[in-house]
Amino acid sequence: MHAWPASEVPALPGKGRDLRIHDTATGGLVTLDPGPVARIYVCGITPYDATHMGHAATYNAFDLVQRVWLDTKRQVHYVQNVTDVDDPLLERANRDGKDWVELAEGETALFREDMTALRLLPPKHYIGAVEAIPGIVPLVERLRDMGAAYELEGDIYFSVESDAHFGEVSGLDTAAMKLLSAERGGDPERVGKKNPLDPMLWMAARDGEPSWDGGSLGRGRPGWHIECVAIALDHLGMGFDVQGGGSDLAFPHHEMGASHAQALTGEYPFAKAYVHAGMVGLDGAKMSKSKGNLVFVSQLRRDGVDPAAIRLALLAHHYRADWEWTDAVLAEAVERLGRWRAAVSRPDGPSAEALVEEIREALANDLDAPAALAAVDRWAARQGADGGADEGAPGVVSRAVDALLGVAL
Ligand code: 5CA
Ligand code: ZN
Numbered sequence: 001m002h003a004w005p006a007s008e009v010p011a012l013p014g015k016g017r018d019l020r021i022h023d024t025a026t027g028g029l030v031t032l033d034p035g036p037v038a039r040i041y042v043c044g045i046t047p048y049d050a051t052h053m054g055h056a057a058t059y060n061a062f063d064l065v066q067r068v069w070l071d072t073k074r075q076v077h078y079v080q081n082v083t084d085v086d087d088p089l090l091e092r093a094n095r096d097g098k099d100w101v102e103l104a105e106g107e108t109a110l111f112r113e114d115m116t117a118l119r120l121l122p123p124k125h126y127i128g129a130v131e132a133i134p135g136i137v138p139l140v141e142r143l144r145d146m147g148a149a150y151e152l153e154g155d156i157y158f159s160v161e162s163d164a165h166f167g168e169v170s171g172l173d174t175a176a177m178k179l180l181s182a183e184r185g186g187d188p189e190r191v192g193k194k195n196p197l198d199p200m201l202w203m204a205a206r207d208g209e210p211s212w213d214g215g216s217l218g219r220g221r222p223g224w225h226i227e228c229v230a231i232a233l234d235h236l237g238m239g240f241d242v243q244g245g246g247s248d249l250a251f252p253h254h255e256m257g258a259s260h261a262q263a264l265t266g267e268y269p270f271a272k273a274y275v276h277a278g279m280v281g282l283d284g285a286k287m288s289k290s291k292g293n294l295v296f297v298s299q300l301r302r303d304g305v306d307p308a309a310i311r312l313a314l315l316a317h318h319y320r321a322d323w324e325w326t327d328a329v330l331a332e333a334v335e336r337l338g339r340w341r342a343a344v345s346r347p348d349g350p351s352a353e354a355l356v357e358e359i360r361e362a363l364a365n366d367l368d369a370p371a372a373l374a375a376v377d378r379w380a381a382r383q384g385a386d387g388g389a390d391e392g393a394p395g396v397v398s399r400a401v402d403a404l405l406g407v408a409l
Contacts, residue, residue: 003124009067024254024276030272032272034074039079040062040065040240041242042059042080042244044081050110053297060120065244067406078121080125084128086224118297143260147162154218154220158260160259165268186199199252209221240270245276246279247278280324282295282325316336343379
C-alpha cells in the first residue's frame with residue numbers, strides 16, 4: 001500500500017539526546033541504543049471508521065519517538081500495518097450494507113489525509129494484512145511443523161507454551177490474561193484448545209466471509225497477531241528497537257506477537273522495547289469505534305480547526321497518561337497556537353539556544369511533551385517582556401517546534 005506524503009523535518013543546530021522511554025516489558029525506563037538506522041513497528045488501524053482523537057494521540061507519541069531519533073542524526077526505518085480484514089471490519093460492512101473492501105479502502109484513505117494534516121511522519125512500509133497473506137501462510141505452516149501450533153476443527157492455534165518468554169511483555173497473571181483475551185478478540189472459552197489463551201493463527205474459511213488460499217492450511221484468513229509479526233519480520237527482522245501501540249495492545253496483541261516471533265526464530269527478543277500510549281476517553285469512557293463515543297480528526301478539520309491546534313492538544317498530554325478529550329482541551333490548544341505564532345512572527349526575540357536544549361531534554365525524558373510545551377510557553381512569554389533582540393531566535397524556535405514537535409508555526 002502507499003503511505004502518505006512526508007512533511008519536511010528541519011535539521012537543528014547541535015545534536016539531540018538519546019531517548020529514555022518506558023518499556024512495558026521491564027516496567028521501567030530504558031535508554032534505547034538504536035544503530036544508525038533505528039527500527040520501529042507501530043500497529044496500524046483497523047479501517048472500519050474514521051481516525052479518532054485516541055488513534056491520533058497514539059500515532060503522535062510514536063511520531064515523537066522518530067523525531068527524537070532523527071534529531072540524533074539517525075535514519076528511521078518505520079513500518080506500520082493496516083488490519084484490512086478482521087471481524088469488526090466485516091461486521092461493520094455487513095451492518096451498513098457496504099462492500100468490506102470499499103469500506104477499508106475509504107477509511108484508510110481518510111486516515112492518510114488525517115495523518116498528512118497532522119504532519120505525522122509516514123512509514124517507509126505501509127502494509128495491509130491482505131497483501132501480507134502470502135508471507136503469513138509459510139510462517140503458520142512452520143509453526144505447525146515445529147509443534148508450536150495445532151489444528152482444531154480446521155482452525156490453527158498457536159500454543160503459548162511453545163515460547164519460554166510468554167507473559168513477559170505484559171507481565172499479567174493468567175486470570176487477567178483470560179479476561180483480556182475474551183475482551184480483545186480471543187476465544188478462551190472454546191472447547192478443545194490446549195490452553196485457553198492460545199490465539200488463532202489461521203481461521204478456516206467461514207460461509208459468507210472472504211478467504212484466501214492457505215496452501216497446506218486450506219482456505220481461510222490469518223489471525224490478527226501473526227499479521228503484524230509477518231510484516232515486522234519481513235521489513236525489520238528480529239530485535240528491532242520499538243514495538244508501539246496503545247495500551248490496549250499490550251495484551252494480547254503484543255504479547256502474542258512476541259511469542260509467535262520468538263517461537264518461529266528461536267531468537268529473543270522480538271522487540272527491544274514495547275511502548276504503549278494511554279487511552280483517550282470521551283465522557284468517561286475509552287474512545288472506541290465499538291462504543292461510538294468518538295471525536296474524529298476529519299470532523300474537526302471539516303469544522304475548520306487548524307490541524308496544528310489538534311496536534312498541540314495531543315501534545316499537551318503525556319503520552320502514557322489516560323486522558324479525556326474535551327472542548328476546553330481544544331480551546332486551550334487554539335489559544336496556545338495563536339500565542340506561539342504571534343511570538344515567532346516578530347523580527348527578533350530572546351535567545352532560543354537554551355529553549356532548543358530544553359525541548360530536546362523534555363522529549364528524551366520519556367517523551368515529556370507537556371514539559372516541552374511549557375518551555376516554549378516560557379520563551380513566548382518573554383517575547384516583548386524582558387525581550388532580547390536575537391535576530392535569528394524566532395526562526396530557530398519555529399524550526400525546533402516543527403522538527404521536534406511536528407507543529408508548523
Ligand atoms: N489494527 C489494530 C492493531 S494491529 C488496532 O488496534 N487497530 S485500532 O484501529 O483499533 O487502533 C489503532 C491504534 O490506536 C492502536 O495502537 C490502538 O491501541 C490505538 N487506540 C485505539 N483507541 C484508542 C484510544 N481511545 N486512545 C488511545 N489510543 C487508542
Ligand atoms: Zn498490530
